[in-house]
Amino acid sequence: MLTPEQIETKLDHILLQVQKPGRYVGGELNSITKDWNKAHTRVALVFPDVYDIGVSNVGLKILYDQINQRDDALAERAYAPWVDMEALMREHGIPLYALESKQPLACFDLIGFTLPYETLYTNTLNILDLAGIPVRSADRDETHPIIIAGGHSATNPEPMHAFIDAFAIGEGEEIIHDIINTIQKVKGLALTRSVSKSQRSKVNKDLRPSTFDREALLRELAQIPGVYVPKFYETTYLEDGTVAHTQPIIPEVPKLVNKRIVAKLPPPPVKFIVPNIEVVHNRVSVEIMRGCTRGCRFCQAGMITRPVRERSVQEVVDAADAAVRSTGFEELALMSLSSSDYTYVNELVDAISKRFEGRKLTVSLPSLRIESVSIDLMDKLKQHRSGGFTLAPEAASERMRRIINKFIPDEDIINTTRDIYTRGWKTIKLYFMIGHPSETIEDVQAIVYLCKRIIDEGRKAAGWKIKLNVGVSTFVPKPQTPFQWVACDTRENILEKQTLLKRQLLKDKNIKLSWTKPEDTLLEAWLTRGDRRMAEVIYSAWKNGAKFDAWDEAKKQEAWLSAFEEHGLDPAFYTHRQRRTDEVFPWEHITAAVRKNFLFQDFRQSLEGQIRVDCRLNCFACGILPTFANLRRENPGEGWKCPDVKSPATVTSNQVSVLSDQLPVVGD
Amino acid sequence: MRARITFTKQGALRYTGHLDLHRLWERAMRRADLPLSYSQGFHPQPKISIAAALPLGFSSRAEVVDVRFNEEISTEEIASRLKDNLPVNIKVTKVEGVDERAPALQTQVLSATYDVHLTEPVDKSDLTRKVGELMMSESLPRERRGKSYDLRPLIETLNVVTEANGKVSLRMTLSARDGATGRPEEVLNMLDIEPEYTSVERTRLIFQA
Ligand code: B12
Ligand code: SF4
Numbered sequence: 092m093l094t095p096e097q098i099e100t101k102l103d104h105i106l107l108q109v110q111k112p113g114r115y116v117g118g119e120l121n122s123i124t125k126d127w128n129k130a131h132t133r134v135a136l137v138f139p140d141v142y143d144i145g146v147s148n149v150g151l152k153i154l155y156d157q158i159n160q161r162d163d164a165l166a167e168r169a170y171a172p173w174v175d176m177e178a179l180m181r182e183h184g185i186p187l188y189a190l191e192s193k194q195p196l197a198c199f200d201l202i203g204f205t206l207p208y209e210t211l212y213t214n215t216l217n218i219l220d221l222a223g224i225p226v227r228s229a230d231r232d233e234t235h236p237i238i239i240a241g242g243h244s245a246t247n248p249e250p251m252h253a254f255i256d257a258f259a260i261g262e263g264e265e266i267i268h269d270i271i272n273t274i275q276k277v278k279g280l281a282l283t284r285s286v287s288k289s290q291r292s293k294v295n296k297d298l299r300p301s302t303f304d305r306e307a308l309l310r311e312l313a314q315i316p317g318v319y320v321p322k323f324y325e326t327t328y329l330e331d332g333t334v335a336h337t338q339p340i341i342p343e344v345p346k347l348v349n350k351r352i353v354a355k356l357p358p359p360p361v362k363f364i365v366p367n368i369e370v371v372h373n374r375v376s377v378e379i380m381r382g383c384t385r386g387c388r389f390c391q392a393g394m395i396t397r398p399v400r401e402r403s404v405q406e407v408v409d410a411a412d413a414a415v416r417s418t419g420f421e422e423l424a425l426m427s428l429s430s431s432d433y434t435y436v437n438e439l440v441d442a443i444s445k446r447f448e449g450r451k452l453t454v455s456l457p458s459l460r461i462e463s464v465s466i467d468l469m470d471k472l473k474q475h476r477s478g479g480f481t482l483a484p485e486a487a488s489e490r491m492r493r494i495i496n497k498f499i500p501d502e503d504i505i506n507t508t509r510d511i512y513t514r515g516w517k518t519i520k521l522y523f524m525i526g527h528p529s530e531t532i533e534d535v536q537a538i539v540y541l542c543k544r545i546i547d548e549g550r551k552a553a554g555w556k557i558k559l560n561v562g563v564s565t566f567v568p569k570p571q572t573p574f575q576w577v578a579c580d581t582r583e584n585i586l587e588k589q590t591l592l593k594r595q596l597l598k599d600k601n602i603k604l605s606w607t608k609p610e611d612t613l614l615e616a617w618l619t620r621g622d623r624r625m626a627e628v629i630y631s632a633w634k635n636g637a638k639f640d641a642w643d644e645a646k647k648q649e650a651w652l653s654a655f656e657e658h659g660l661d662p663a664f665y666t667h668r669q670r671r672t673d674e675v676f677p678w679e680h681i682t683a684a685v686r687k688n689f690l691f692q693d694f695r696q697s698l699e700g701q702i703r704v705d706c707r708l709n710c711f712a713c714g715i716l717p718t719f720a721n722l723r724r725e726n727p728g729e730g731w732k733c734p735d736v737k738s739p740a741t742v743t744s745n746q747v748s749v750l751s752d753q754l755p756v757v758g759d
Numbered sequence: 760m761r762a763r764i765t766f767t768k769q770g771a772l773r774y775t776g777h778l779d780l781h782r783l784w785e786r787a788m789r790r791a792d793l794p795l796s797y798s799q800g801f802h803p804q805p806k807i808s809i810a811a812a813l814p815l816g817f818s819s820r821a822e823v824v825d826v827r828f829n830e831e832i833s834t835e836e837i838a839s840r841l842k843d844n845l846p847v848n849i850k851v852t853k854v855e856g857v858d859e860r861a862p863a864l865q866t867q868v869l870s871a872t873y874d875v876h877l878t879e880p881v882d883k884s885d886l887t888r889k890v891g892e893l894m895m896s897e898s899l900p901r902e903r904r905g906k907s908y909d910l911r912p913l914i915e916t917l918n919v920v921t922e923a924n925g926k927v928s929l930r931m932t933l934s935a936r937d938g939a940t941g942r943p944e945e946v947l948n949m950l951d952i953e954p955e956y957t958s959v960e961r962t963r964l965i966f967q968a
Contacts, residue, residue: 100878103816103958104955104956106774106816107815107816107954107955112774112815112816113771113774113775113776113779115774116770116771116773116774117771118770118771118772118846118847118848119771119846120844120845120846365786365846367771367772367774367775367779367783367846368774368775368776368779369778369779369782415789416790416792417790418786418790419785419786419787419788419789419790419844420786421786421789451789451797
């Protein structure tokens with residue numbers, strides 16, 4: 092394996108031949124380079140897309156801080172090299188390395204990938220390969236790092252089960268420490284067994300490889316609540332190709348892996364990495380709350396990040412200030428899934444505008460509800476506002492709004508948008524979604540009518556200069572949501588709907604339309620509800636050249652289709668098939684603590700066009716409280732938005748109190 | 760007030776280009792809470808001007824930037840506030856006050872001195888001979904981006920130097936005036952040295968007195 096010095100020398104020879112060499116050299120303000128030899132456990136955190144996108148990821152930033160706060164561990168970063176760099180690295184025999192120390196990834200103890208979306212899967216394989224680490228878990232031994240992954244896509248880990256040693260389900264703040272402690276425990280034991288005292292001082296690097304039992308370590312990891320180690324489970328299939336069940340093959344591991352949460356959000360990171368080159372987001376992000384209670388049925392994030400936990404106004408404002416000071420960034424994003432629902436949103440906005448008065452800073456407050464109050468909020472941030480105003484009605488007909496559980500009457504939309512134009516915004520961006528199986532062409536037509544009305548009303552109120560940007564995405568049914576049973580729209584239907592939108596909306600010069608290509612939608616749809624057999628498809632697609640699947644430039648549809656063919660699998664099985672009501676899902680043994688029977692009931696309500704209100708008004712016992720009852724009991728109060736739990740504890744104070752054999756049942 | 764800051768640019772920052780360096784300074788000023796001036800207008804631009812663009816991949820011991828502030832601040836204060844607010848590979852070596860009406864920094868650069876470290880072993884006497892020939896020649900016609908020009912008048916000095924560690928390097932002073940900028944790679948090319956096997960450092964910028 093090359094040393095960091097050798098890697099640096101080689102880099103100096105090739106870097107001037109690639110676009111944006113600054114992606115590959117580190118040295119950013121607020122990056123942390125610890126003494127390699129003093130850290131007992133070395134962790135490489137990887138965002139498997141190009142640096143420009145990955146560097147601002149908040150999830151990994153949280154983990155980077157958590158790990159680097161420990162004296163006995165270090166965390167460094169790596170991203171996917173762009174294709175030009177990859178080619179040169181392969182040509183010159185440079186393995187993928189971490190930006191801080193330039194140590195090859197293969198020299199770390201632990202590699203943690205974040206998988207926020209499925210189009211990063213092929214890149215993950217490619218990164219392992221570039222690092223000289225066997226792509227398949229089964230081919231790794233004691234000389235290789237442990238490969239873990241987390242993030243939203245881990246709520247259906249099965250398509251990646253062959254490549255990732257262990258998945259972290261849910262929130263990472265605590266579980267990452269449990270994982271590191273376990274590694275230290277197992278490796279430490281191994282060290283005392285086989286290493287004499289005199290040798291131990293120069294231990295770490297040289298002795299690490301042969302001194303632990305990988306299998307034993309994985310077994311230990313599999314017993315941490317929230318950790319899923321796929322190799323200890325086995326899936327059997329029914330004749331129709333659906334899953335019969337996925338079950339443990341050793342007794343120590345849980346039948347049902349429950350996600351982890353933190354009862355109270357820890358202080359947000361403030362020392363964000365400041366890249367030395369331009370990247371996509373030059374901003375600090377402060378999460379104001381986590382989770383969402385609106386219950387939009389298509390939204391995976393809304394289902395899997397429950398419960399809602401809020402930070403205090405004081406904490407957010409102080410963190411924002413500290414983060415802006417420590418980075419010098421010109422933009423602040425106040426992050427949440429639904430800003431309007433933050434209890435003290437008015438106070439927050441007042442406090443932010445007061446604190447940053449007169450300072451050059453753009454503030455974004457995403458996901459505002461469609462009502463005039465939202466405009467008041469944005470008005471208060473006037474001094475700090477950027478370009479347009481974004482709203483997400485998602486559907487334009489009453490019927491569809493009931494189906495997806497996002498009910499905003501036309502009049503509210505018209506009044507709000509008119510008001511936005513009147514108060515001086517020139518551009519409004521609206522998000523819609525097409526492709527639900529119950530959707531008819533009339534529902535799509537309704538999007539056109541609504542947009543036309545919006546711009547007509549806007550013109551009456553504010554003149555001819557106003558603009559409307561319409562973004563229409565295509566619905567992808569996601570695991571762990573009420574729509575996990577439904578089919579994804581077909582290519583032909585999607586194209587027909589998009590053609591209608593283009594034909595009718597683009598007539599108006601001041602309306603801009605953007606849409607998702609059906610190929611992108613289908614790829615995401617195959618992967619998101621895939622089973623273990625998809626792993627071979629991913630592997631072959633990668634071998635066929637698929638990577639950077641989230642990028643337009645790198646479309647590899649062919650690579651994917653031939654991979655399906657090679658393994659005798661039908662893509663339509665994963666996308667266009669309505670699931671049986673008693674179907675066992677590939678992710679059945681993983682839960683985000685929102686129970687399957689709750690999701691199923693919600694699915695049935697959607698078929699009946701029934702709305703379910705915000706669960707802050709009425710707790711529906713979705714599964715969060717029963718699962719985390721003890722945690723809630725120990726952490727009462729208003730930061731966490733579920734009702735308080737008053738009943739006495741039933742199980743000893745354990746993080747996760749659900750019993751592993753309490754598998755959710757469909758139908759109640 | 761107008762301040763002139765001399766700084767080094769090393770390591771990873773060799774791969775940060777001119778425009779990104781502008782942004783880097785803007786953010787550094789904000790972190791250091793220094794009252795940077797901005798231009799008027801719809802898209803206010805910070806009043807930061809960097810003397811001469813340093814080619815990507817070169818390090819430097821002496822880059823110079825002029826910055827305007829809304830208030831008077833002592834040069835010591837500027838230096839001390841910047842100290843902990845810069846990435847590791849930039850160090851401020853000098854801060855001085857400049858007359859507000861002095862001409863723009865970029866127009867004052869005359870020439871630049873470079874040390875070119877050769878990473879592959881070379882025959883020193885052979886190199887010295889080649890350098891001698893180059894310097895003796897009347898003109899060195901070359902072409903760059905389809906334009907022909909004479910490199911010779913752009914080379915002010917060129918010497919072969921043996922470093923303390925015994926390695927050979929080249930030291931050259933090249934013209935850096937507007938429209939008459941000599942580039943170390945062009946000189947290296949004349950000497951049959953591959954730029955990939957060198958590391959170039961700018962050691963000095965020479966300004967009009
Ligand atoms: C910022 C952001 C982006 C940024 C990403 C910037 C970046 N570098 O990360 C940009 C603009 C690029 C982006 C793009 C997209 N995004 Co986005 N984005 C977000 C946003 C607002 C914040 C994400 C975030 O930081 N969350 C907070 C952090 C703390 O959570 P986290 O990353 O999940 O990490 C935690 C855990 O998951 C876990 N964890 C994560 N990784 C790992 C790894 C290990 C090893 C461990 C142990 C733990 C662990 O630990 C962390 C701490 O608890 C969310 C909305 C939201 N508020 O969450 C949407 C969101 C994630 N995006 C979404 C979508 C759909 C997209 C796009 C696909 C949109 C599109 N159609 O183009 C694209 C995909 C990217 C692409 N290339 O095309 C959806 C995801 C939908 C879903 N899963 O159901 C969300 C939820 C918004 C929404 N409601 O629709 N996005
Ligand atoms: S337990 Fe009740 S209040 Fe909490 S997230 Fe679930 S439905 Fe909402």
